[in-house]
Amino acid sequence: MNYFFGINNEIFKSRVEIPIFKNRSIPDKQIKLYEIYIDEKKWKYTNIEKKNSESNFFIIDEKNSSNDKIYFLSKDKSINKFNNDQLENLNDFTDTVPAFRSNLKILIINGGFSSYQSEYPFQMIKSKGSIVSSVASLTNSSADKNYLIFKNIFHFPINEKFNGFFVDIKNKKIMEKFELITNYTNQIEINKKLLNENIFFVSQDYLGIPMYVSTKDNHISFEHTHPLHEYILSKNRYEKVKQLKEQVNEIIN
């Protein structure tokens, strides 16, 4: 099961297009979109109506973009299993190969736009851990500004602070430490001094999706980095990633 999310801050708004069809089949007109949010330490949900009945997409436009609301698709039956105390794997509608994705687009008002096919898999929601991501891969030293956007969704309805770092893995040094929040779309501006090949973003305790944005003259580039285990396809992939993460964790601890 996949969840979907948006972004809303002083610089960027998002538009999320969530399809009512799997990528290898026809639209399912019975499927509904639910918005969920935290209210008094409980998960709450509301049903979102589809505005354009001709379209095969639910659209969360820029006026409704949010850092703390998340979305999922469900039929009537499985929504009955919704649990206010923790997010559950409610249905398999979005369990597809290739992955079921929304189009997550960010925009500068009266400026450019950039998107990627986005999802937040349920298996990341239940687990704790750390994310390691190369900053140089998707930033641009010629851009005016570069940002890290880090989305965390955690199954318990909490907004807990946790640490993020920019570390130099070659010189084994913390270059910057900053605060992130669970169940939130966090945004951090990246200092130009940190745009070199040795700098990695590291999250402590919580997983999430690291996305990078560059802007110049109202043009935008927006993409997420791969999970490290996608670089290795052999059986030892998790062992190799664990070894690298252990090296990085020694720096931040």
Next chain:
Amino acid sequence: MKSLIKYFANTKSGIFLRNITNIKPVYLKTFDTKVPISISDAFAWRTDNGFKTKFKYSDILELFYNIKNTWVEIHIFSKNNILLKKEKILDLKSSNEFTITKDYLEGIEDYGVFYIYHFSKEKFSGENIISNRCYLGYSKDNNLYSFVYGNTLAKYTNINPKNSYKSDMVKMSFFKDQIYHIQKYFENFDKNELFFSNPTSKTINFSLENKNYILKEGCSVIIETSEKNIIVKSNCYFLRPTVFSYKNNYIDVHHS
């Protein structure tokens, strides 16, 4: 009995049977390798219409295996699968860049695909398979690069160089019965282009907006589309185009 069926289902014949009957089909090749392998996507490059293409890649062998003295080769092909250039890059950093421009290609304003392979002369355990999905940036008229990552696993080779390159990681269907419905609403753009490449050694037949197309081994094509909902029908289990969307002076590039 169950384990026997499971064993057969994962043999070459079993996968063939699963794919023609469409029962639990296998979209991508699975490896049982005795040599270390470097896999590359078919990465799209463009130098047409004011485009240039920046490619960012990591030194995976150094990063994960602490192997020094590694190098990469980048093999650049035209849209008709003709080898244009081979680039051998030594002295790798953790993260590296390579830019394909019209000048680099000696005046060629066109498009195609390229592949990247990681190499080392050090003895390397045969069980290891690495894949560089990398990141590609497209700049039009010298504006900011719009980045996207690799799209489809395509070719592979031995990390200890043997000068032999294989493909067909993506499986084919006997019939044009595979559909891929792109999960994006193509509304309110000035123009949308879909960049298709054939990651296999076979001929791909596909249709889009009631038009039929043929894509031979390693070839690529850019198709302008006007539909709001895009469905690709093909005889390939994994034919995903890269999307170029245009509005005013802005572009957005992403895989589909």
